[in-house]
Amino acid sequence: MTDAESTHRRWLDVAARLATSGLGSTGTGPTVGAIVVDPSRQLVLGRAVTPPRGAEQAELLALADTKGLTEGRTLYLTLEPAAHYTAFPPATDPIIAAGIARVVVGALDPDRVHAGEGLRALADAGIETVHVTHEPSRLLNEGYATRVTKGRPFVSLKIALSRDGMAGYGRPGEPLPFGAEAQRFVARERAAADAVMSGAARAEIEDNDLRVRLSGLEGRAGLRVILAGTRDLDQRIELFAAVSGIPILVVTTPDRPLALWRGVEVVAIEGRRGHPELRHVLALLGERGINRLFVESGARLAESFIAGELVDRLHVIDAAREIGRSGIPAALLGRFDDRIAAARFSEVDRRVLGEDNVRTFERL
Ligand SMILES: NC(=O)c1ccc[n+]([C@@H]2O[C@H](COP(=O)([O-])OP(=O)(O)OC[C@H]3O[C@@H](n4cnc5c(N)ncnc54)[C@H](OP(=O)(O)O)[C@@H]3O)[C@@H](O)[C@H]2O)c1
Structure with a gap:
Protein backbone atom coordinates (compact mmCIF):
# COMPACT_ATOMS: atom_id res chain seq x y z
CA MET A 1 0.00 0.00 0.00
CA THR A 2 1.37 3.45 -0.91
CA ASP A 3 1.72 6.25 1.67
CA ALA A 4 -1.11 8.15 -0.05
CA GLU A 5 -3.43 5.14 0.15
CA SER A 6 -2.75 4.52 3.81
CA THR A 7 -3.41 8.24 4.51
CA HIS A 8 -6.70 8.00 2.60
CA ARG A 9 -7.68 4.88 4.54
CA ARG A 10 -6.94 6.57 7.84
CA TRP A 11 -9.21 9.52 7.07
CA LEU A 12 -11.93 7.26 5.70
CA ASP A 13 -11.70 5.25 8.94
CA VAL A 14 -12.31 8.48 10.86
CA ALA A 15 -15.25 9.42 8.63
CA ALA A 16 -16.81 5.95 8.98
CA ARG A 17 -16.36 5.96 12.77
CA LEU A 18 -18.06 9.34 12.99
CA ALA A 19 -20.99 8.22 10.87
CA THR A 20 -21.53 4.89 12.65
CA SER A 21 -23.17 6.73 15.53
CA GLY A 22 -25.83 7.94 13.09
CA LEU A 23 -26.99 4.46 12.04
CA GLY A 24 -30.64 3.91 12.81
CA SER A 25 -31.46 7.63 12.84
CA THR A 26 -30.79 8.89 9.33
CA GLY A 27 -34.05 7.88 7.62
CA THR A 28 -34.40 6.26 4.23
CA GLY A 29 -31.19 7.48 2.60
CA PRO A 30 -27.59 6.40 3.21
CA THR A 31 -25.64 7.27 6.37
CA VAL A 32 -22.57 9.23 5.28
CA GLY A 33 -19.46 10.49 7.06
CA ALA A 34 -17.66 13.48 5.51
CA ILE A 35 -14.36 15.16 6.42
CA VAL A 36 -12.56 18.10 4.80
CA VAL A 37 -8.80 17.87 5.30
CA ASP A 38 -5.99 20.30 4.56
CA PRO A 39 -3.65 17.86 2.72
CA SER A 40 -0.42 19.76 3.38
CA ARG A 41 -0.90 20.00 7.15
CA GLN A 42 -3.07 16.87 7.50
CA LEU A 43 -5.52 18.93 9.54
CA VAL A 44 -9.30 18.46 9.75
CA LEU A 45 -11.05 21.67 8.72
CA GLY A 46 -14.63 20.43 8.68
CA ARG A 47 -16.64 17.30 9.35
CA ALA A 48 -20.22 16.09 9.40
CA VAL A 49 -22.44 13.02 9.36
CA THR A 50 -25.90 12.61 7.89
CA PRO A 51 -28.20 14.26 10.45
CA PRO A 52 -31.39 12.70 11.93
CA ARG A 53 -33.97 11.68 9.28
CA GLY A 54 -31.41 12.52 6.59
CA ALA A 55 -32.62 16.12 6.61
CA GLU A 56 -29.41 17.41 5.01
CA GLN A 57 -26.43 16.01 3.10
CA ALA A 58 -23.30 15.23 5.09
CA GLU A 59 -20.93 16.45 2.33
CA LEU A 60 -22.57 19.89 2.28
CA LEU A 61 -22.57 20.14 6.07
CA ALA A 62 -18.85 19.29 6.14
CA LEU A 63 -18.10 21.98 3.53
CA ALA A 64 -20.09 24.50 5.61
CA ASP A 65 -18.28 23.37 8.77
CA THR A 66 -14.96 24.62 7.30
CA LYS A 67 -16.34 28.18 7.31
CA GLY A 68 -15.07 28.77 3.80
CA LEU A 69 -11.75 26.91 3.95
CA THR A 70 -12.49 24.51 1.09
CA GLU A 71 -10.29 25.80 -1.77
CA GLY A 72 -7.64 23.19 -2.69
CA ARG A 73 -8.63 20.87 0.16
CA THR A 74 -9.42 17.13 0.15
CA LEU A 75 -12.92 15.87 0.86
CA TYR A 76 -13.19 12.33 2.31
CA LEU A 77 -16.60 10.67 1.93
CA THR A 78 -17.70 7.19 2.97
CA LEU A 79 -20.03 7.16 -0.05
CA GLU A 80 -19.74 8.61 -3.52
CA PRO A 81 -21.75 11.87 -3.81
CA ALA A 82 -24.81 11.78 -6.04
CA ALA A 83 -24.57 13.48 -9.42
CA HIS A 84 -28.34 13.11 -9.99
CA TYR A 85 -31.43 14.37 -8.21
CA THR A 86 -32.34 12.36 -5.10
CA ALA A 87 -34.28 13.93 -2.24
CA PHE A 88 -31.77 16.73 -2.89
CA PRO A 89 -30.17 18.38 -5.90
CA PRO A 90 -26.87 16.74 -7.00
CA ALA A 91 -24.26 16.96 -4.22
CA THR A 92 -21.48 17.15 -6.79
CA ASP A 93 -22.38 20.76 -7.79
CA PRO A 94 -21.60 22.44 -4.43
CA ILE A 95 -18.41 20.34 -4.09
CA ILE A 96 -17.23 21.66 -7.46
CA ALA A 97 -18.31 25.20 -6.56
CA ALA A 98 -16.39 25.03 -3.25
CA GLY A 99 -13.06 24.55 -5.07
CA ILE A 100 -12.30 21.17 -3.49
CA ALA A 101 -9.17 19.75 -5.19
CA ARG A 102 -9.53 16.05 -4.41
CA VAL A 103 -12.42 13.78 -3.40
CA VAL A 104 -11.71 10.37 -1.87
CA VAL A 105 -14.63 7.96 -1.47
CA GLY A 106 -14.81 4.67 0.44
CA ALA A 107 -17.68 3.19 -1.60
CA LEU A 108 -19.50 3.77 -4.87
CA ASP A 109 -23.25 4.34 -5.15
CA PRO A 110 -24.79 0.86 -4.62
CA ASP A 111 -27.36 1.54 -7.33
CA ARG A 112 -25.71 0.11 -10.46
CA VAL A 113 -27.38 2.72 -12.63
CA HIS A 114 -25.62 5.50 -10.72
CA ALA A 115 -22.37 3.84 -9.56
CA GLY A 116 -19.38 5.92 -10.63
CA GLU A 117 -21.52 8.84 -11.88
CA GLY A 118 -20.60 11.13 -8.98
CA LEU A 119 -16.86 10.57 -9.40
CA ARG A 120 -17.16 11.10 -13.18
CA ALA A 121 -18.98 14.43 -12.70
CA LEU A 122 -16.25 15.59 -10.31
CA ALA A 123 -13.46 14.41 -12.60
CA ASP A 124 -15.09 16.21 -15.55
CA ALA A 125 -14.88 19.40 -13.48
CA GLY A 126 -11.12 18.86 -13.00
CA ILE A 127 -11.25 17.43 -9.46
CA GLU A 128 -8.90 14.55 -8.66
CA THR A 129 -11.02 11.55 -7.64
CA VAL A 130 -9.94 8.46 -5.72
CA HIS A 131 -11.99 5.37 -4.94
CA VAL A 132 -10.58 3.27 -2.10
CA THR A 133 -12.37 -0.02 -1.47
CA HIS A 134 -12.96 0.55 2.21
CA GLU A 135 -14.73 -2.11 4.28
CA PRO A 136 -15.98 0.21 7.10
CA SER A 137 -17.61 2.43 4.44
CA ARG A 138 -19.31 -0.61 2.89
CA LEU A 139 -20.54 -1.79 6.30
CA LEU A 140 -21.96 1.64 7.04
CA ASN A 141 -24.31 1.36 4.10
CA GLU A 142 -25.06 -2.34 3.90
CA GLY A 143 -28.66 -1.50 4.90
CA TYR A 144 -29.16 1.16 2.26
CA ALA A 145 -27.35 -0.95 -0.36
CA THR A 146 -29.47 -4.03 0.41
CA ARG A 147 -32.68 -2.04 0.07
CA VAL A 148 -31.58 -0.41 -3.18
CA THR A 149 -30.40 -3.67 -4.75
CA LYS A 150 -32.82 -6.24 -3.27
N1 LIG B 1 -33.90 -16.54 22.87
C1 LIG B 1 -34.29 -15.42 22.30
O1 LIG B 1 -33.48 -14.61 21.83
C2 LIG B 1 -35.75 -15.17 22.22
C3 LIG B 1 -36.25 -14.17 21.40
C4 LIG B 1 -37.63 -14.07 21.27
C5 LIG B 1 -38.44 -14.95 21.99
N2 LIG B 1 -37.89 -15.85 22.81
C6 LIG B 1 -38.71 -16.75 23.59
O2 LIG B 1 -39.31 -17.69 22.73
C7 LIG B 1 -40.56 -18.10 23.28
C8 LIG B 1 -41.65 -18.02 22.26
O3 LIG B 1 -41.74 -16.72 21.73
P1 LIG B 1 -42.22 -16.58 20.25
O4 LIG B 1 -43.13 -17.73 19.94
O5 LIG B 1 -42.70 -15.21 20.01
O6 LIG B 1 -40.93 -16.79 19.43
P2 LIG B 1 -40.67 -16.67 17.93
O7 LIG B 1 -40.29 -18.00 17.42
O8 LIG B 1 -39.73 -15.56 17.79
O9 LIG B 1 -42.01 -16.18 17.18
C9 LIG B 1 -43.13 -16.96 17.01
C10 LIG B 1 -44.35 -16.04 17.04
O10 LIG B 1 -44.43 -15.32 15.82
C11 LIG B 1 -45.60 -15.72 15.12
N3 LIG B 1 -45.25 -15.78 13.70
C12 LIG B 1 -45.77 -15.00 12.74
N4 LIG B 1 -45.20 -15.26 11.57
C13 LIG B 1 -44.31 -16.24 11.76
C14 LIG B 1 -43.43 -16.95 10.90
N5 LIG B 1 -43.36 -16.67 9.58
N6 LIG B 1 -42.66 -17.92 11.43
C15 LIG B 1 -42.70 -18.20 12.75
N7 LIG B 1 -43.52 -17.56 13.60
C16 LIG B 1 -44.31 -16.59 13.12
C17 LIG B 1 -46.01 -17.03 15.72
O11 LIG B 1 -47.38 -17.24 15.54
P3 LIG B 1 -48.09 -18.65 15.96
O12 LIG B 1 -48.18 -18.64 17.43
O13 LIG B 1 -49.39 -18.63 15.30
O14 LIG B 1 -47.22 -19.74 15.41
C18 LIG B 1 -45.64 -16.80 17.17
O15 LIG B 1 -46.57 -15.95 17.83
C19 LIG B 1 -40.79 -17.20 24.48
O16 LIG B 1 -40.46 -17.93 25.64
C20 LIG B 1 -39.84 -16.06 24.28
O17 LIG B 1 -39.42 -15.51 25.50
C21 LIG B 1 -36.57 -15.99 22.94
Whole structure:
Protein backbone atom coordinates (compact mmCIF):
# COMPACT_ATOMS: atom_id res chain seq x y z
CA MET A 1 0.00 0.00 0.00
CA THR A 2 1.37 3.45 -0.91
CA ASP A 3 1.72 6.25 1.67
CA ALA A 4 -1.11 8.15 -0.05
CA GLU A 5 -3.43 5.14 0.15
CA SER A 6 -2.75 4.52 3.81
CA THR A 7 -3.41 8.24 4.51
CA HIS A 8 -6.70 8.00 2.60
CA ARG A 9 -7.68 4.88 4.54
CA ARG A 10 -6.94 6.57 7.84
CA TRP A 11 -9.21 9.52 7.07
CA LEU A 12 -11.93 7.26 5.70
CA ASP A 13 -11.70 5.25 8.94
CA VAL A 14 -12.31 8.48 10.86
CA ALA A 15 -15.25 9.42 8.63
CA ALA A 16 -16.81 5.95 8.98
CA ARG A 17 -16.36 5.96 12.77
CA LEU A 18 -18.06 9.34 12.99
CA ALA A 19 -20.99 8.22 10.87
CA THR A 20 -21.53 4.89 12.65
CA SER A 21 -23.17 6.73 15.53
CA GLY A 22 -25.83 7.94 13.09
CA LEU A 23 -26.99 4.46 12.04
CA GLY A 24 -30.64 3.91 12.81
CA SER A 25 -31.46 7.63 12.84
CA THR A 26 -30.79 8.89 9.33
CA GLY A 27 -34.05 7.88 7.62
CA THR A 28 -34.40 6.26 4.23
CA GLY A 29 -31.19 7.48 2.60
CA PRO A 30 -27.59 6.40 3.21
CA THR A 31 -25.64 7.27 6.37
CA VAL A 32 -22.57 9.23 5.28
CA GLY A 33 -19.46 10.49 7.06
CA ALA A 34 -17.66 13.48 5.51
CA ILE A 35 -14.36 15.16 6.42
CA VAL A 36 -12.56 18.10 4.80
CA VAL A 37 -8.80 17.87 5.30
CA ASP A 38 -5.99 20.30 4.56
CA PRO A 39 -3.65 17.86 2.72
CA SER A 40 -0.42 19.76 3.38
CA ARG A 41 -0.90 20.00 7.15
CA GLN A 42 -3.07 16.87 7.50
CA LEU A 43 -5.52 18.93 9.54
CA VAL A 44 -9.30 18.46 9.75
CA LEU A 45 -11.05 21.67 8.72
CA GLY A 46 -14.63 20.43 8.68
CA ARG A 47 -16.64 17.30 9.35
CA ALA A 48 -20.22 16.09 9.40
CA VAL A 49 -22.44 13.02 9.36
CA THR A 50 -25.90 12.61 7.89
CA PRO A 51 -28.20 14.26 10.45
CA PRO A 52 -31.39 12.70 11.93
CA ARG A 53 -33.97 11.68 9.28
CA GLY A 54 -31.41 12.52 6.59
CA ALA A 55 -32.62 16.12 6.61
CA GLU A 56 -29.41 17.41 5.01
CA GLN A 57 -26.43 16.01 3.10
CA ALA A 58 -23.30 15.23 5.09
CA GLU A 59 -20.93 16.45 2.33
CA LEU A 60 -22.57 19.89 2.28
CA LEU A 61 -22.57 20.14 6.07
CA ALA A 62 -18.85 19.29 6.14
CA LEU A 63 -18.10 21.98 3.53
CA ALA A 64 -20.09 24.50 5.61
CA ASP A 65 -18.28 23.37 8.77
CA THR A 66 -14.96 24.62 7.30
CA LYS A 67 -16.34 28.18 7.31
CA GLY A 68 -15.07 28.77 3.80
CA LEU A 69 -11.75 26.91 3.95
CA THR A 70 -12.49 24.51 1.09
CA GLU A 71 -10.29 25.80 -1.77
CA GLY A 72 -7.64 23.19 -2.69
CA ARG A 73 -8.63 20.87 0.16
CA THR A 74 -9.42 17.13 0.15
CA LEU A 75 -12.92 15.87 0.86
CA TYR A 76 -13.19 12.33 2.31
CA LEU A 77 -16.60 10.67 1.93
CA THR A 78 -17.70 7.19 2.97
CA LEU A 79 -20.03 7.16 -0.05
CA GLU A 80 -19.74 8.61 -3.52
CA PRO A 81 -21.75 11.87 -3.81
CA ALA A 82 -24.81 11.78 -6.04
CA ALA A 83 -24.57 13.48 -9.42
CA HIS A 84 -28.34 13.11 -9.99
CA TYR A 85 -31.43 14.37 -8.21
CA THR A 86 -32.34 12.36 -5.10
CA ALA A 87 -34.28 13.93 -2.24
CA PHE A 88 -31.77 16.73 -2.89
CA PRO A 89 -30.17 18.38 -5.90
CA PRO A 90 -26.87 16.74 -7.00
CA ALA A 91 -24.26 16.96 -4.22
CA THR A 92 -21.48 17.15 -6.79
CA ASP A 93 -22.38 20.76 -7.79
CA PRO A 94 -21.60 22.44 -4.43
CA ILE A 95 -18.41 20.34 -4.09
CA ILE A 96 -17.23 21.66 -7.46
CA ALA A 97 -18.31 25.20 -6.56
CA ALA A 98 -16.39 25.03 -3.25
CA GLY A 99 -13.06 24.55 -5.07
CA ILE A 100 -12.30 21.17 -3.49
CA ALA A 101 -9.17 19.75 -5.19
CA ARG A 102 -9.53 16.05 -4.41
CA VAL A 103 -12.42 13.78 -3.40
CA VAL A 104 -11.71 10.37 -1.87
CA VAL A 105 -14.63 7.96 -1.47
CA GLY A 106 -14.81 4.67 0.44
CA ALA A 107 -17.68 3.19 -1.60
CA LEU A 108 -19.50 3.77 -4.87
CA ASP A 109 -23.25 4.34 -5.15
CA PRO A 110 -24.79 0.86 -4.62
CA ASP A 111 -27.36 1.54 -7.33
CA ARG A 112 -25.71 0.11 -10.46
CA VAL A 113 -27.38 2.72 -12.63
CA HIS A 114 -25.62 5.50 -10.72
CA ALA A 115 -22.37 3.84 -9.56
CA GLY A 116 -19.38 5.92 -10.63
CA GLU A 117 -21.52 8.84 -11.88
CA GLY A 118 -20.60 11.13 -8.98
CA LEU A 119 -16.86 10.57 -9.40
CA ARG A 120 -17.16 11.10 -13.18
CA ALA A 121 -18.98 14.43 -12.70
CA LEU A 122 -16.25 15.59 -10.31
CA ALA A 123 -13.46 14.41 -12.60
CA ASP A 124 -15.09 16.21 -15.55
CA ALA A 125 -14.88 19.40 -13.48
CA GLY A 126 -11.12 18.86 -13.00
CA ILE A 127 -11.25 17.43 -9.46
CA GLU A 128 -8.90 14.55 -8.66
CA THR A 129 -11.02 11.55 -7.64
CA VAL A 130 -9.94 8.46 -5.72
CA HIS A 131 -11.99 5.37 -4.94
CA VAL A 132 -10.58 3.27 -2.10
CA THR A 133 -12.37 -0.02 -1.47
CA HIS A 134 -12.96 0.55 2.21
CA GLU A 135 -14.73 -2.11 4.28
CA PRO A 136 -15.98 0.21 7.10
CA SER A 137 -17.61 2.43 4.44
CA ARG A 138 -19.31 -0.61 2.89
CA LEU A 139 -20.54 -1.79 6.30
CA LEU A 140 -21.96 1.64 7.04
CA ASN A 141 -24.31 1.36 4.10
CA GLU A 142 -25.06 -2.34 3.90
CA GLY A 143 -28.66 -1.50 4.90
CA TYR A 144 -29.16 1.16 2.26
CA ALA A 145 -27.35 -0.95 -0.36
CA THR A 146 -29.47 -4.03 0.41
CA ARG A 147 -32.68 -2.04 0.07
CA VAL A 148 -31.58 -0.41 -3.18
CA THR A 149 -30.40 -3.67 -4.75
CA LYS A 150 -32.82 -6.24 -3.27
CA GLY A 151 -35.85 -4.16 -2.34
CA ARG A 152 -35.71 -5.29 1.28
CA PRO A 153 -33.85 -4.23 4.44
CA PHE A 154 -30.55 -5.75 5.59
CA VAL A 155 -31.68 -8.33 8.16
CA SER A 156 -29.75 -8.93 11.39
CA LEU A 157 -31.32 -11.64 13.50
CA LYS A 158 -30.54 -12.26 17.14
CA ILE A 159 -31.34 -15.36 19.11
CA ALA A 160 -30.21 -16.09 22.67
CA LEU A 161 -29.40 -19.66 23.64
CA SER A 162 -29.22 -20.79 27.24
CA ARG A 163 -26.29 -23.02 28.19
CA ASP A 164 -28.57 -26.03 27.73
CA GLY A 165 -29.60 -24.97 24.20
CA MET A 166 -33.01 -23.44 24.94
CA ALA A 167 -34.32 -20.29 23.21
CA GLY A 168 -36.98 -19.39 25.77
CA TYR A 169 -39.04 -20.44 28.73
CA GLY A 170 -42.36 -20.45 26.88
CA ARG A 171 -44.16 -19.00 29.91
CA PRO A 172 -44.44 -15.50 31.36
CA GLY A 173 -42.66 -14.11 34.39
CA GLU A 174 -39.22 -15.70 33.98
CA PRO A 175 -36.01 -13.61 34.01
CA LEU A 176 -33.98 -13.24 30.81
CA PRO A 177 -31.34 -15.96 30.59
CA PHE A 178 -28.58 -13.44 29.78
CA GLY A 179 -26.88 -10.68 31.78
CA ALA A 180 -26.61 -6.87 31.65
CA GLU A 181 -23.77 -6.69 29.06
CA ALA A 182 -25.72 -8.86 26.63
CA GLN A 183 -28.81 -6.72 27.20
CA ARG A 184 -26.75 -3.63 26.34
CA PHE A 185 -25.55 -5.36 23.17
CA VAL A 186 -29.17 -5.97 22.16
CA ALA A 187 -30.10 -2.36 23.00
CA ARG A 188 -27.25 -1.03 20.82
CA GLU A 189 -28.37 -3.21 17.91
CA ARG A 190 -31.93 -1.92 18.34
CA ALA A 191 -30.65 1.66 18.34
CA ALA A 192 -28.69 1.11 15.11
CA ALA A 193 -31.70 -0.38 13.29
CA ASP A 194 -34.50 1.44 11.48
CA ALA A 195 -37.00 -1.21 12.59
CA VAL A 196 -37.09 -3.96 15.21
CA MET A 197 -39.20 -7.10 14.75
CA SER A 198 -40.52 -9.75 17.11
CA GLY A 199 -43.07 -12.56 17.06
CA ALA A 200 -46.34 -11.95 18.84
CA ALA A 201 -46.03 -14.66 21.48
CA ARG A 202 -42.70 -13.27 22.62
CA ALA A 203 -44.09 -9.76 22.97
CA GLU A 204 -46.67 -11.21 25.34
CA ILE A 205 -44.55 -13.72 27.21
CA GLU A 206 -41.74 -11.26 27.93
CA ASP A 207 -43.98 -8.16 27.84
CA ASN A 208 -41.17 -6.74 25.76
CA ASP A 209 -41.88 -3.29 24.27
CA LEU A 210 -38.79 -3.31 21.97
CA ARG A 211 -37.72 0.20 23.01
CA VAL A 212 -34.10 1.34 23.37
CA ARG A 213 -33.20 1.64 27.04
CA LEU A 214 -29.77 3.19 26.72
CA SER A 215 -28.98 6.52 28.29
CA GLY A 216 -29.03 9.24 25.63
CA LEU A 217 -30.46 6.93 22.95
CA GLU A 218 -34.02 6.48 24.27
CA GLY A 219 -35.50 8.33 21.30
CA ARG A 220 -33.69 6.04 18.87
CA ALA A 221 -36.17 3.17 18.59
CA GLY A 222 -37.46 2.98 15.04
CA LEU A 223 -40.55 1.21 13.81
CA ARG A 224 -41.60 -1.75 15.99
CA VAL A 225 -42.92 -4.62 13.89
CA ILE A 226 -44.90 -7.47 15.46
CA LEU A 227 -45.66 -10.58 13.44
CA ALA A 228 -49.04 -11.80 14.56
CA GLY A 229 -49.73 -15.50 14.31
CA THR A 230 -52.78 -17.59 14.94
CA ARG A 231 -53.42 -16.36 18.47
CA ASP A 232 -55.23 -13.25 19.71
CA LEU A 233 -53.03 -10.37 20.78
CA ASP A 234 -53.29 -9.24 24.38
CA GLN A 235 -53.67 -5.46 24.12
CA ARG A 236 -52.93 -4.88 27.79
CA ILE A 237 -49.21 -5.61 27.41
CA GLU A 238 -46.76 -2.71 27.76
CA LEU A 239 -46.00 -2.72 24.03
CA PHE A 240 -49.55 -1.67 23.12
CA ALA A 241 -50.68 0.05 26.31
CA ALA A 242 -47.82 2.54 26.84
CA VAL A 243 -47.97 5.80 24.88
CA SER A 244 -44.45 6.29 23.53
CA GLY A 245 -44.82 7.98 20.15
CA ILE A 246 -42.72 5.18 18.62
CA PRO A 247 -44.80 3.60 15.84
CA ILE A 248 -45.99 -0.02 15.93
CA LEU A 249 -46.86 -2.09 12.88
CA VAL A 250 -48.65 -5.40 13.41
CA VAL A 251 -48.51 -7.73 10.44
CA THR A 252 -51.27 -10.31 10.18
CA THR A 253 -52.84 -12.39 7.39
CA PRO A 254 -56.02 -11.46 5.46
CA ASP A 255 -57.98 -14.33 7.03
CA ARG A 256 -57.23 -13.02 10.51
CA PRO A 257 -58.19 -9.34 10.69
CA LEU A 258 -57.17 -7.67 13.95
CA ALA A 259 -58.81 -4.69 15.62
CA LEU A 260 -56.19 -2.99 17.80
CA TRP A 261 -55.88 0.35 19.58
CA ARG A 262 -55.99 3.35 17.35
CA GLY A 263 -52.38 4.32 16.71
CA VAL A 264 -51.29 0.73 16.10
CA GLU A 265 -51.12 0.11 12.37
CA VAL A 266 -52.29 -3.30 11.17
CA VAL A 267 -51.37 -4.64 7.74
CA ALA A 268 -52.56 -7.95 6.30
CA ILE A 269 -50.13 -9.90 4.12
CA GLU A 270 -50.83 -13.22 2.43
CA GLY A 271 -49.11 -16.17 3.99
CA ARG A 272 -49.24 -19.81 4.94
CA ARG A 273 -50.56 -21.52 8.06
CA GLY A 274 -51.56 -18.21 9.61
CA HIS A 275 -48.09 -16.70 9.22
CA PRO A 276 -47.56 -13.72 6.91
CA GLU A 277 -45.09 -14.49 4.10
CA LEU A 278 -41.76 -13.08 5.34
CA ARG A 279 -40.51 -12.13 1.88
CA HIS A 280 -43.56 -9.93 1.38
CA VAL A 281 -43.23 -8.44 4.87
CA LEU A 282 -39.64 -7.49 4.08
CA ALA A 283 -40.66 -6.05 0.71
CA LEU A 284 -43.23 -3.89 2.50
CA LEU A 285 -40.56 -2.63 4.90
CA GLY A 286 -38.28 -1.95 1.95
CA GLU A 287 -41.02 0.10 0.27
CA ARG A 288 -41.30 2.11 3.45
CA GLY A 289 -37.61 2.96 3.35
CA ILE A 290 -36.45 0.67 6.16
CA ASN A 291 -32.73 0.01 5.52
CA ARG A 292 -31.79 -2.00 8.61
CA LEU A 293 -34.06 -4.50 10.36
CA PHE A 294 -33.15 -6.15 13.68
CA VAL A 295 -35.14 -9.32 14.33
CA GLU A 296 -35.33 -10.56 17.91
CA SER A 297 -36.54 -14.09 17.46
CA GLY A 298 -37.25 -17.23 19.35
CA ALA A 299 -36.85 -20.67 17.84
CA ARG A 300 -39.72 -20.69 15.35
CA LEU A 301 -39.27 -17.25 13.85
CA ALA A 302 -35.51 -17.84 13.55
CA GLU A 303 -36.22 -21.07 11.65
CA SER A 304 -38.63 -19.29 9.28
CA PHE A 305 -36.06 -16.58 8.49
CA ILE A 306 -33.19 -19.08 8.10
CA ALA A 307 -35.24 -21.46 5.94
CA GLY A 308 -36.29 -18.51 3.75
CA GLU A 309 -32.60 -17.50 3.34
CA LEU A 310 -33.53 -14.05 4.60
CA VAL A 311 -30.85 -13.55 7.29
CA ASP A 312 -27.86 -11.40 6.34
CA ARG A 313 -26.22 -11.45 9.77
CA LEU A 314 -26.96 -13.75 12.67
CA HIS A 315 -26.08 -12.95 16.30
CA VAL A 316 -26.16 -15.92 18.65
CA ILE A 317 -25.95 -14.91 22.30
CA ASP A 318 -24.58 -17.85 24.26
CA ALA A 319 -25.97 -17.28 27.72
CA ALA A 320 -24.13 -18.65 30.74
CA ARG A 321 -27.37 -19.62 32.50
CA GLU A 322 -29.50 -22.69 31.98
CA ILE A 323 -33.25 -22.74 31.43
CA GLY A 324 -33.94 -26.38 32.03
CA ARG A 325 -36.11 -29.03 30.44
CA SER A 326 -39.29 -26.97 30.48
CA GLY A 327 -37.68 -24.50 28.00
CA ILE A 328 -38.18 -24.28 24.24
CA PRO A 329 -35.28 -25.89 22.31
CA ALA A 330 -33.59 -23.44 19.93
CA ALA A 331 -33.54 -25.91 17.05
CA LEU A 332 -36.57 -27.84 15.95
CA LEU A 333 -34.31 -30.89 15.42
CA GLY A 334 -30.81 -31.45 16.84
CA ARG A 335 -28.43 -28.62 17.77
CA PHE A 336 -28.86 -25.00 16.67
CA ASP A 337 -25.18 -24.87 15.61
CA ASP A 338 -25.73 -27.77 13.22
CA ARG A 339 -28.79 -26.04 11.80
CA ILE A 340 -26.90 -22.85 10.99
CA ALA A 341 -23.92 -24.77 9.61
CA ALA A 342 -26.32 -26.59 7.28
CA ALA A 343 -27.65 -23.20 6.20
CA ARG A 344 -24.01 -22.29 5.29
CA PHE A 345 -23.45 -19.69 7.98
CA SER A 346 -19.83 -19.11 9.06
CA GLU A 347 -18.65 -17.40 12.21
CA VAL A 348 -17.18 -13.96 11.50
CA ASP A 349 -16.89 -12.53 15.02
CA ARG A 350 -16.97 -13.57 18.67
CA ARG A 351 -17.11 -11.29 21.71
CA VAL A 352 -17.33 -11.63 25.45
CA LEU A 353 -20.35 -9.90 26.98
CA GLY A 354 -19.72 -10.17 30.70
CA GLU A 355 -20.76 -13.65 31.76
CA ASP A 356 -22.18 -14.40 28.26
CA ASN A 357 -20.76 -14.42 24.71
CA VAL A 358 -22.04 -13.37 21.33
CA ARG A 359 -21.05 -15.12 18.13
CA THR A 360 -21.80 -13.44 14.81
CA PHE A 361 -22.38 -15.40 11.60
CA GLU A 362 -22.77 -14.49 7.96
CA ARG A 363 -23.39 -16.60 4.89
CA LEU A 364 -20.13 -16.50 3.00
N1 LIG B 1 -33.90 -16.54 22.87
C1 LIG B 1 -34.29 -15.42 22.30
O1 LIG B 1 -33.48 -14.61 21.83
C2 LIG B 1 -35.75 -15.17 22.22
C3 LIG B 1 -36.25 -14.17 21.40
C4 LIG B 1 -37.63 -14.07 21.27
C5 LIG B 1 -38.44 -14.95 21.99
N2 LIG B 1 -37.89 -15.85 22.81
C6 LIG B 1 -38.71 -16.75 23.59
O2 LIG B 1 -39.31 -17.69 22.73
C7 LIG B 1 -40.56 -18.10 23.28
C8 LIG B 1 -41.65 -18.02 22.26
O3 LIG B 1 -41.74 -16.72 21.73
P1 LIG B 1 -42.22 -16.58 20.25
O4 LIG B 1 -43.13 -17.73 19.94
O5 LIG B 1 -42.70 -15.21 20.01
O6 LIG B 1 -40.93 -16.79 19.43
P2 LIG B 1 -40.67 -16.67 17.93
O7 LIG B 1 -40.29 -18.00 17.42
O8 LIG B 1 -39.73 -15.56 17.79
O9 LIG B 1 -42.01 -16.18 17.18
C9 LIG B 1 -43.13 -16.96 17.01
C10 LIG B 1 -44.35 -16.04 17.04
O10 LIG B 1 -44.43 -15.32 15.82
C11 LIG B 1 -45.60 -15.72 15.12
N3 LIG B 1 -45.25 -15.78 13.70
C12 LIG B 1 -45.77 -15.00 12.74
N4 LIG B 1 -45.20 -15.26 11.57
C13 LIG B 1 -44.31 -16.24 11.76
C14 LIG B 1 -43.43 -16.95 10.90
N5 LIG B 1 -43.36 -16.67 9.58
N6 LIG B 1 -42.66 -17.92 11.43
C15 LIG B 1 -42.70 -18.20 12.75
N7 LIG B 1 -43.52 -17.56 13.60
C16 LIG B 1 -44.31 -16.59 13.12
C17 LIG B 1 -46.01 -17.03 15.72
O11 LIG B 1 -47.38 -17.24 15.54
P3 LIG B 1 -48.09 -18.65 15.96
O12 LIG B 1 -48.18 -18.64 17.43
O13 LIG B 1 -49.39 -18.63 15.30
O14 LIG B 1 -47.22 -19.74 15.41
C18 LIG B 1 -45.64 -16.80 17.17
O15 LIG B 1 -46.57 -15.95 17.83
C19 LIG B 1 -40.79 -17.20 24.48
O16 LIG B 1 -40.46 -17.93 25.64
C20 LIG B 1 -39.84 -16.06 24.28
O17 LIG B 1 -39.42 -15.51 25.50
C21 LIG B 1 -36.57 -15.99 22.94
